Amino acid sequence: MGKDTVTVTDNRTGRQVELPINSATMGPDAVDIGRFLRDMGYCMYDPGFLSTASCRSSLTYLDGEKGMLLYRGYPIEQLAEHSNFIEVAYLMLYGDLPSPEQLAEFSNIITHHSMINESLKSFFHGFYHDAHPMAIMVGVVGSLSAFYHDSTDIANPRHREIAAHRMIAKMPSIAAASYKHSVGEPQVYPDNSLSYAGNLLNMMFSVPCEKYKVDPVAEKALDLIFILHIDHEQNASTSTVRLAGSSGANPFACIASGIAALWGPAHGGANEAVLSMLDEIGDIRNIPLYLARAKDKKDAFRLMGFGHRVYKNYDPRARLIRNMCHEVLAELGDARDPMFELALHLEEIALQDDYFIERKLYPNVDFYSGLIYRALGIPANMFTVMFAIARTVGWVAQWMEMISDEEQRIGRPRQLYVGPTQRDYVSMAQR
Ligand code: CMC
Numbered sequence: 001m002g003k004d005t006v007t008v009t010d011n012r013t014g015r016q017v018e019l020p021i022n023s024a025t026m027g028p029d030a031v032d033i034g035r036f037l038r039d040m041g042y043c044m045y046d047p048g049f050l051s052t053a054s055c056r057s058s059l060t061y062l063d064g065e066k067g068m069l070l071y072r073g074y075p076i077e078q079l080a081e082h083s084n085f086i087e088v089a090y091l092m093l094y095g096d097l098p099s100p101e102q103l104a105e106f107s108n109i110i111t112h113h114s115m116i117n118e119s120l121k122s123f124f125h126g127f128y129h130d131a132h133p134m135a136i137m138v139g140v141v142g143s144l145s146a147f148y149h150d151s152t153d154i155a156n157p158r159h160r161e162i163a164a165h166r167m168i169a170k171m172p173s174i175a176a177a178s179y180k181h182s183v184g185e186p187q188v189y190p191d192n193s194l195s196y197a198g199n200l201l202n203m204m205f206s207v208p209c210e211k212y213k214v215d216p217v218a219e220k221a222l223d224l225i226f227i228l229h230i231d232h233e234q235n236a237s238t239s240t241v242r243l244a245g246s247s248g249a250n251p252f253a254c255i256a257s258g259i260a261a262l263w264g265p266a267h268g269g270a271n272e273a274v275l276s277m278l279d280e281i282g283d284i285r286n287i288p289l290y291l292a293r294a295k296d297k298k299d300a301f302r303l304m305g306f307g308h309r310v311y312k313n314y315d316p317r318a319r320l321i322r323n324m325c326h327e328v329l330a331e332l333g334d335a336r337d338p339m340f341e342l343a344l345h346l347e348e349i350a351l352q353d354d355y356f357i358e359r360k361l362y363p364n365v366d367f368y369s370g371l372i373y374r375a376l377g378i379p380a381n382m383f384t385v386m387f388a389i390a391r392t393v394g395w396v397a398q399w400m401e402m403i404s405d406e407e408q409r410i411g412r413p414r415q416l417y418v419g420p421t422q423r424d425y426v427s428m429a430q431r
Contacts, residue, residue, distance in 0.1 A: 006031050010040060026061050026070075043414040048309075054239060056405065059092060059397055060231045067313035071231060072096070080320050085196050085226040085390070086110060089168060092230060092397040113169035114190035114199065116177070117147050124181040133178035133385045134263045140174050141167070142256030152250040154403055163251040164396040171389045172196065176203030179382055197222035200389070205377065217331040218376050221324050222386075225369055228317040229387050231394030233310070237261040237268065241395045242402050246411040251399055258395045259388050265304065268391070270366040271383040274305040275339070275374065284345045295355045303350060305367030307359070317365035325368045328375045340371055 005018045017039045020032045030053040033044055046052045061070040069076040072091050079088050083097075090098045090106045098106060123140050144166070145152055151163040177187045180203075188203045198214040201222065206212030232238070240261035244254040262268035281290050293301040308315055329340055347363050350356045373383050402408050 008036075008040070010042075015040065022056075027063065037414065043416065045416050049234075049239075054234055054411070055242065055402065056407070057234070057398065057401060058095070059401060060233045060394070062233055062310055064308070064310035064312045067311060067316050069232075069316050076228065076316055077320065080224055080227055083227065085223050085230075088227050088230055089393045092393050093164060093400070109165050110169045110196065111192050113166050114173050114192075116170050116173050120147070120174075121177075121187065124177050124187070127181060129182065129184060131182065133175070133182055133382055134259065134269075134388070136178040136181065137174060137385055137388060138256050138260050138263075140178070141171075141259055142253055144170070145250045145252035148252070152252070154245075154248060154250065157404070160251065160400050160403060164400060167251065167255055167392050167396055171392045172200040173203060175382070175385045175389055176200060178385065179204050179379075182381070195219060195223070197226060201376075204382075215332065217328060221328045221372055221376065224324050225321065225372060225386065226390040228321060228365060229369075229390035231391070231397065235267065235309075236264070237391065238395060238398050241399055243411040245399045245402055246408065248410075251396065254399055255392060255395050258391070262388055262391065263384055268366075268384045268387040270304050270364070271370040271373070271387060272380050274343075274366055275370045275380050275383070277304045278339050278342050278346075281342060281346070284342055287342075287346055287349055290346075291350065291353060291355075303346075303356075303361070305363055305370075306350060306356065307361040308364045311362065311364065312360040314362045315364045318363045318367060321365055321368040321372065322363075325372050325375075328372050332375050337371075337375070339374070343367065343371060 004021045004023070006021060007016055007018050009016045017036070019036070022030045022032055024030065037043055044052070059072065061073075062068060071079060071088060072095060074091070074097075079091075083091075086107050087098060087103055089110070090103060094102075120140060120143070123143060124136065127136050127139075148163065148166060151159045151166065153159045173190055180187050185207060188206050188208075190199050191202055194202055194214060198219045201214050201218055202212060234242075237258040241254045241258040244257040245251070249257075265273045277290075281287060290301070291303070293299045294303040294306075325340070329337055347367070351362070355361075369386075370380070370383050373386060374380075378386065
């Protein structure tokens with residue numbers, strides 16, 4: 001019996017199989033079950049992929065027990081304090097922190113690819129004025145594949161790189177245009193003199209008839225939120241991007257599928273859902289009632305912004321963003337914003353409640369990001385779009401890693417079939 005193997009015995013037949021163990025640099029090692037069906041005749045049943053590693057990756061590591069998050073080995077706290085979104089984007093795409101020349105070149109490329117094709121404008125106008133900006137994002141990002149035929153050969157590394165740059169650069173312009181359409185204002189072109197976050201704020205909030213100055217506090221807060229949201233291992237939207245990409249689909253279509261997966265309230269849609277929930281709770285006096293509802297298994301209500309599949313300790317991103325939330329409200333908003341007060345009370349009460357303690361349910365990043373967005377004047381239906389802008393870096397980095405992985409094959413899970421066994425068609429007259 002090999003040391004780096006696991007032996008599985010089928011108690012029905014006594015048959016045994018030895019499975020190799022793949023070593024991880026951090027976190028749990030993974031048993032290779034690729035031949036299990038062939039050797040033992042069984043599939044592995046794992047709804048929600050609680051114990052399944054779908055790929056090898058060297059991008060992001062998170063330890064849910066310790067509340068630790070690393071991008072390419074660097075702690076999120078250090079990147080949040082010393083770096084900026086563009087530098088972290090470079091780190092994710094290329095594996096190491098850039099030299100000053102590399103950063104200047106990368107920043108220049110991202111800045112100079114931020115305009116979108118003029119024909120795309122008509123796409124926005126095709127949507128009804130009250131369309132959800134995430135619906136517009138899914139459609140418009142998917143449509144980019146119809147504009148950039150010169151970067152859809154996924155076998156060509158240079159094509160992959162150009163597509164990655166284009167998506168990172170154009171996402172704020174598409175997001176801002178979605179917003180402008182929803183409020184009936186003219187689209188604003190990108191301004192190459194501004195930072196990534198500053199440019200987005202300018203495209204969202206400036207109007208042709210008035211001077212707009214990007215607020216440095218808002219710019220810094222948005223840059224931090226973007227860093228915190230860049231990547232998060234094999235979450236639902238990233239796995240969706242990888243699954244779509246495994247079929248050889250073009251990168252623009254893959255990212256559009258990621259945006260769709262992100263939209264759900266259990267994932268990126270939670271930041272919007274947190275504010276709706278706080279709105280619904282309305283008053284500190286109603287917190288006990290809503291906590292009771294969250295604990296009641298017969299009630300579908302959940303405390304949005306609480307809990308995480310992997311973090312069973314405080315989400316490190318939530319800690320960073322909580323501090324920024326105080327800073328932003330002190331500078332830009334009302335530090336006594338009743339919604340912020342309500343959020344703080346809710347957090348305090350939930351963290352002392354046995355139900356939440358036993359299940360290790362802590363506030364996650366989305367609990368606070370919505371409050372910051374609100375203070376910046378960003379409407380609730382744009383919150384998940386903000387998430388999508390930042391996560392695009394993670395999606396393209398994961399997609400590029402997948403395409404160059406020699407073990408990569410089309411993703412095609414098996415199933416535990418529980419439907420009817422074979423039966424004969426019954427004619428209409430006999431039914
Ligand atoms: N409120 C009340 N109970 C909860 C909550 C919550 N927010 N989250 C989990 N639970 C309970 C759940 O009912 C279960 O209880 P029991 O063991 O008695 O059946 C237990 O805690 C474990 O929950 P789970 O549903 O098995 O955990 P999961 O890993 O499948 O789900 C989650 C993780 C994030 C989907 C879930 O915690 C949730 O729905 N949270 C609210 C939505 C949210 O904030 N999502 C943002 C996640 S962070 C951003 C991102 O990465 O996308």
